Amino acid sequence: MQPTVFITGATSGFGEACARRFAEAGWSLIITGRRQERLLHLADTLSAKTDVLPLVLDVRDRSAMQAAIASLPERFSRLRGLVNNAGLALGTDAAQDCDLDQWDTMVDTNIKGLLYSTRLLLPRLIAHGAGAGIVNLGSIAGNWPYPGSHVYGASKAFVRQFSLNLRCDLQGTGVRVTNLEPGLCESEFSLVRFGGDQARYDSIYQGAHAIQPADIAETILWILNQPAHLNVNSLELMPVTQAWNNFAIHRQ
Ligand code: NDP
Ligand code: 8X3
Numbered sequence: 001m002q003p004t005v006f007i008t009g010a011t012s013g014f015g016e017a018c019a020r021r022f023a024e025a026g027w028s029l030i031i032t033g034r035r036q037e038r039l040l041h042l043a044d045t046l047s048a049k050t051d052v053l054p055l056v057l058d059v060r061d062r063s064a065m066q067a068a069i070a071s072l073p074e075r076f077s078r079l080r081g082l083v084n085n086a087g088l089a090l091g092t093d094a095a096q097d098c099d100l101d102q103w104d105t106m107v108d109t110n111i112k113g114l115l116y117s118t119r120l121l122l123p124r125l126i127a128h129g130a131g132a133g134i135v136n137l138g139s140i141a142g143n144w145p146y147p148g149s150h151v152y153g154a155s156k157a158f159v160r161q162f163s164l165n166l167r168c169d170l171q172g173t174g175v176r177v178t179n180l181e182p183g184l185c186e187s188e189f190s191l192v193r194f195g196g197d198q199a200r201y202d203s204i205y206q207g208a209h210a211i212q213p214a215d216i217a218e219t220i221l222w223i224l225n226q227p228a229h230l231n232v233n234s235l236e237l238m239p240v241t242q243a244w245n246n247f248a249i250h251r252q
Helices: 013-024 036-046 062-070 100-128 150-170 189-193 198-205 213-224
Strands: 004-007 028-033 052-056 081-084 133-137 176-182 234-237
Touching: 004 013, 013 028, 013 036, 013 081, 013 213, 028 036, 036 052, 062 100, 081 100, 100 133, 100 150, 133 150, 133 213, 150 176, 150 234, 176 213, 189 198, 213 234
Parallel strands: 004 028, 004 081, 028 052, 081 133, 133 176, 176 234
Antiparallel strands: none
């Protein structure tokens, strides 16, 4: 029987690249996202290669998530993989200048949405047992501070600790958990963060040789294909061009 992976946020970036890579590797797919047209187009494209179930879902909508997951068709009922990918950053202003609605959106998506998919799908991963795994999209922003990261980085620090804590509770079930922590990657992520400012987006990636979504998809497939006795707890990735800088000192 083909393994099945559930991917949140498959309409662009890492999620879409994962859908394409896992389909190539022969996995069945459950793919989700809010943008219906993109999701259905992707499902249509990949259905020539594998069994695909598209679910138009907002991860923040707990009752819609519950209903969709409760009524998964039998052939998709047992999961080998969950890629908790849906997420976003909004803005880079200093905390004191931020819009509280944007903070709500980041918390509701990056934290609460990830909690809903995890809790609702855990029984199906546990039913699979040995070899099953969750890959959560953390970030270097959950490990390291930088100006303007405030709630986004804190939401990813939540994801990191939640991933480690999950491992304690899942001990004995065979279900593995990984927090994947990428640095600068080229995707719509920055366009969303910069409110659609294409020129600012272009300048961020100019000459940076950023990580590509296909690199992340390859890494996630590698993580989930590790031998069943092995858990990758966390994995931080940066492009070679990215590194740390000095501590900031404000001089009077
Ligand atoms: P993209 O913006 O390209 O993709 C984000 C995906 O999340 C889209 O498919 C979007 O789908 C989905 N999404 C956003 N909000 C919701 C929601 N409420 N409900 C359902 N789906 C939602 O970004 P990336 O692929 O780069 O980012 C994916 C993950 O990786 C995020 O969690 C991000 O924080 C993390 N990350 C990104 C890095 C980067 O530099 N790009 C680095 C480190 C981590 P739709 O809009 O159709 O709902
Ligand atoms: C995205 C990476 O460096 O923009 O999570 O915070 S960064």
